Amino acid sequence: MYYARTLREWMTFLGRHGVELFDERRRLKEALSTYAVHRACGPLDARFEASTWNQNVSILGVFYRWSMVEQYCAAEPFTYSQAVVVFGERRREVRVNLARRRQGKTHVTIKYLDSDFVDLFVNALGGIGVDGAEDSRFRGRELARNSAVGRMVLSTGLRRQEFTYLLACEVPPLPVRVPRLPVQFPVPAAVTKGRKFRTTWIAYDVLAEVHRYLDLERDLVAQDSSWRPPASWGEPLVVTECDPHGGRINGVRTAWSSLVPSERRRLVSADGGSLLVGLRADGGPFTAWPTVFARTADRIRAHSEPRFPRVSPHRLRHSMAMRTMEELVSGYYEQAAKLVVAADDDAALALYLSKSDPLLVLRDLLGHSSVTVTELYLSRLDMTRVYRDAYERAGRAHGLVDEDRSRREADAEFDEGGDL
Secondary structure: OHHHHHHHHHHHHHHHOOOOOOOOHHHHHHHHHHHHHHHHHOOHHHOOOHHHHHHHHHHHHHHHHHHHHOOOOOOOOOOEEEEEEEEOOEEEEEEEEOOOOOOOOHHHHOOOOOHHHHHHHHHHHOOEOOOOOEOOOOOOOOHHHHHHHHHHHHHHOOOHHHHHOOEHHHOOOOOOOOOOOOEEEEEOHHHOHHHOOEEEEEOHHHHHHHHHHHHOHHHHHHOOOOOOOOHHHOOOEEEEOOOOOEEEEOOEEEEHHHOOHHHHOOEEEOOOOEOEOOEOOOOOEOOOHHHHHHHHHHHHHHHOOOOOOOOOHHHHHHHHHHHHHHHHHHOHHHHHHHHHHHHOOOHHHHHHHHHOOHHHHHHHHHOOOOHHHHHHHHHOOOHHHHHHHHHHHHHHHOOOOOHHHHHHHHHHHOOOOOOO
């Protein structure tokens, strides 16, 4: 019915402008341009949102392609371009209808978690309720795994593919003493967007929790596991002599940086179990992180905080970006860096933090190709609040903000006689 209505409205519009449904290409294209303006800027009851317009364009595109195949017409109003779509390791060419209107990507419209919501989420992943005690209503499993990986994503800003296919032996070692600055966290090129190696960072306490999971719960699950990848994945890649940089795979020394996700999920330790950080109860690789995060958010919303938003891996990445930018703008890391320089501890990172613009730091942590990308990324989040809060904190700390006076001025703005 919707398809028929779409076609009827197009035919009615063409008729009003003296154009046939199967007219010559030039006249159809001119009519389409007029129709696009009508649907974008015409009367209120005629306007389409971008998503509705794109749906109509798709329907009409299918109709005209069918009409040409059936030889009902010799031309259509649409122009197409060839594009390459890449998702993970899959690559395919598609035709793009140039009449479509641009829409914001879904992940871009997703916001971030404030600090109180971050605490709620992390606790819920670990089976802890709002009161800080064990949530007796929750019967979930693998709580240590979920909490450790969730906190790791919130601290590092890793993308879904990057943390899902991270190997346990690629997790940085825990420093002997607690550092003032975050611990550098290499992200292997084979799992990053664009296949470019980068280094992000992770908070010491979060890294410690990840190692507790690796050394305890994960180790118990992996020991003597009989898991093997299904035949549809390919032959198992059995690993021996494993270290942070590589291992012997079926007897051949191989660097982890060369292994793509489909190969990483086939890795099997000689002692049993998958080599990925997150494991299922049978020792196989766990990859259903969007489901874990979404269900945790649903549980919070149902039991304690109805305002709690939906959570996906990318929302956690956004949350890391906002929290890091707050710390960079407020000078937190810069002050810590100065202390580190004085103590000559991790001097390279300290020098970088003390001399670099916050946008440059965040660009490198997130793996953006340029500062422009980072600026556009942040413009879709609430950066105004970050700078406002930093200004207010600095003002109070240095006695530059007279809060009483500011309050009086604000009250005066709402005084009924203020305009006299």
